Amino acid sequence: MKYISTRGSAQALDFEGVTLAGLASDGGLYVPESWPRFTEAEIADMAGLSYVELAVRVMSPFVAGSLTEDELRDLCTRAYGRFSHVAVTPLVQLDQQHQLLELFHGPTLAFKDVALQLLGRLFEHFLQKRDDHLTIVGATSGDTGSAAIDAVAGRERVDIFMLHPRGRVSDVQRRQMTTVRAPNVHNLAIEGSFDDAQAMVKRMFVDQAMTGKYRITAVNSINWARLMAQVVYYFASALQLGAPHRKVAFSVPTGNFGDVFAGYVAAQMGLPVERLIVATNVNDILHRALSTGDYSAGTVTPTAAPSMDIQVSSNFERLLFDLGGRDGAAMAEQMRGFEATKAMQLTNAQREGAAALFSSARVDAEAMARAMSWTYENCGEVLDPHTAIGLHAAREAGVDAAIPVVTLATAHPAKFSDAVERATGVRPALPSRIGDLFERSESFAELPGEYDAVAAYVSQHGTPSA
Ligand SMILES: *Cc1c(COP(=O)(O)O)cnc(C)c1O
Numbered sequence: 001m002k003y004i005s006t007r008g009s010a011q012a013l014d015f016e017g018v019t020l021a022g023l024a025s026d027g028g029l030y031v032p033e034s035w036p037r038f039t040e041a042e043i044a045d046m047a048g049l050s051y052v053e054l055a056v057r058v059m060s061p062f063v064a065g066s067l068t069e070d071e072l073r074d075l076c077t078r079a080y081g082r083f084s085h086v087a088v089t090p091l092v093q094l095d096q097q098h099q100l101l102e103l104f105h106g107p108t109l110a111f112k113d114v115a116l117q118l119l120g121r122l123f124e125h126f127l128q129k130r131d132d133h134l135t136i137v138g139a140t141s142g143d144t145g146s147a148a149i150d151a152v153a154g155r156e157r158v159d160i161f162m163l164h165p166r167g168r169v170s171d172v173q174r175r176q177m178t179t180v181r182a183p184n185v186h187n188l189a190i191e192g193s194f195d196d197a198q199a200m201v202k203r204m205f206v207d208q209a210m211t212g213k214y215r216i217t218a219v220n221s222i223n224w225a226r227l228m229a230q231v232v233y234y235f236a237s238a239l240q241l242g243a244p245h246r247k248v249a250f251s252v253p254t255g256n257f258g259d260v261f262a263g264y265v266a267a268q269m270g271l272p273v274e275r276l277i278v279a280t281n282v283n284d285i286l287h288r289a290l291s292t293g294d295y296s297a298g299t300v301t302p303t304a305a306p307s308m309d310i311q312v313s314s315n316f317e318r319l320l321f322d323l324g325g326r327d328g329a330a331m332a333e334q335m336r337g338f339e340a341t342k343a344m345q346l347t348n349a350q351r352e353g354a355a356a357l358f359s360s361a362r363v364d365a366e367a368m369a370r371a372m373s374w375t376y377e378n379c380g381e382v383l384d385p386h387t388a389i390g391l392h393a394a395r396e397a398g399v400d401a402a403i404p405v406v407t408l409a410t411a412h413p414a415k416f417s418d419a420v421e422r423a424t425g426v427r428p429a430l431p432s433r434i435g436d437l438f439e440r441s442e443s444f445a446e447l448p449g450e451y452d453a454v455a456a457y458v459s460q461h462g463t464p465s466a
Pocket of ligand 1: 307
C-alpha cells in the first residue's frame with residue numbers, strides 16, 4: 001500500500017515510511033492512495049473473530065508490503081494483551097437503540113491506548129529493522145501524554161520527552177505520566193501554560209541543530225497508524241450488532257477529528273455505516289463547519305471535557321481532501337488560506353459529501369451533565385464528560401429507531417472524577433490495576449519556560465539517530 005499527502009507534493013511512502021514520518025514533508029497528512037474495500041461476504045465472514053484476529057483482517061490491506069500477516073498478528077497480540085478486558089472494546093447496552101462502546105480498558109484509561117499501544121510496537125519493529133533510533137517530543141495537557149508514555153516505556157530505540165505545564169494538569173493525569181519509571185521516559189514540567197510548552201515542541205521540529213542529529217517525531221493523531229488502529233473497533237461493534245446485514249450509526253466525542261475519521265474510513269471499506277454523529281462541546285468549529293460550511297477558529301474555552309477543547313482539528317483536512325476529489329494542489333491552497341486567516345469556507349462538493357454521512361451537534365455543560373445523570377439513573381452506568389457529550393448528541397440525533405446507535409466511550413469516568421461527582425453524586429474509583437497511583441513515586445525534571453533549556457535537556461539525555 002502506498003500513501004500520498006493531502007497537499008500533493010510530498011513523496012509517496014509505504015506504511016513503514018508514513019509510520020515513522022508522521023507529518024508529510026509538504027505539511028500535509030498521509031492517506032492511502034485508495035481505500036481498500038471488503039465485500040459483504042468478507043465482512044460477514046469476520047463475525048465471531050477475536051479482537052486480535054479482526055484487527056489483522058481489517059489492517060492487513062493498509063500494512064501490505066511493510067509487515068507480514070504474522071508480524072502484524074504478533075504486534076496486535078502484544079498490544080491488546082495489555083488491555084484489562086478480553087473483548088478489548090466491549091459493547092454495553094443502554095436501551096433498545098443505544099449502546100456504549102467502551103474504549104477505556106487500556107493501561108491509561110482513555111481510547112488513545114487502542115492506537116498508541118500498537119504504534120509503540122510498530123516503532124520498535126521498524127527501528128530494529130533499520131537499526132535506527134527515534135526521539136518522540138510532545139506537549140500534553142491530558143490524555144495523549146500518558147498513553148504515549150505507557151506505549152513506549154522500556155522500548156528499545158525510542159526515547160520520549162513529554163512536556164507538561166507545571167501545576168496545570170490534574171493530579172491523576174500528571175501521576176499517570178510521572179510514575180512510569182523507565183530510562184527512556186523523560187517527563188519535563190515546564191514553567192508556563194500548555195501553549196508555551198506546545199510552542200517549544202513546534203520550534204524543536206524546525207530547529208536544524210536538533211533535527212540534524214535526532215530523528216524527532218510526534219505521536220499525535222496526524223500519524224496515519226493511529227487512525228488505522230481505530231478503524232478496527234468500528235468493525236468490532238458493528239459486527240456485534242448485525243453488520244453487514246444491518247446498518248449502524250455512531251456518535252463520536254470529537255476534538256482533533258481523528259476518532260471519527262476512522263469511522264469514515266470504516267465506511268469507505270464497506271462497513272454499512274448509517275451515519276457518523278460528530279459531537280463537540282462549546283468549542284464547536286466542527287459543528288459549524290458541518291452545519292454551515294464555515295470552518296473558522298475562535299479562542300479555546302476550557303470545559304469539563306478537556307480533550308475536546310480544540311479549535312483547529314488537524315484530521316479534518318483528510319476528509320476535505322477525500323471529498324474534494326483528492327486534488328492535492330487545491331487542498332494545499334485551501335489550507336494556505338486557512339493558515340493565513342484562521343478561517344475558510346467549505347466547497348460545495350465538500351459540504352455535500354460530508355452531509356451524506358455526517359451530522360453534528362454542539363453540547364453545552366448543562367446537557368452534558370443531564371446525559372450523565374440520565375444514564376446513571378436509568379442504566380446504572382457512569383459516564384465520563386466526553387462520553388456524555390457523545391451520548392447526548394446520539395439521543396438527540398433522530399436516528400431511525402430500527403438502527404442501533406453506538407456512542408464511543410472515550411475515557412474512564414475515574415479520569416474526570418470531579419465533573420462526574422458534580423453531575424451524578426458518585427465519585428468513580430480508579431480501577432484496581434492502577435488503584436495505587438497515588439502511592440507510586442514520581443520522577444520529572446523541572447525546567448524554566450525557555451526553549452534553550454528544553455533543547456539542552458533533550459541533547460543531554462537523547463540518543464542521536466543513525
Ligand atoms: C482525544 C480524546 C477525544 C477526541 O478524540 P479526537 O480523535 O481528537 O477527535 C475525545 N475524548 C477523549 C477522552 C480523548 O482523550
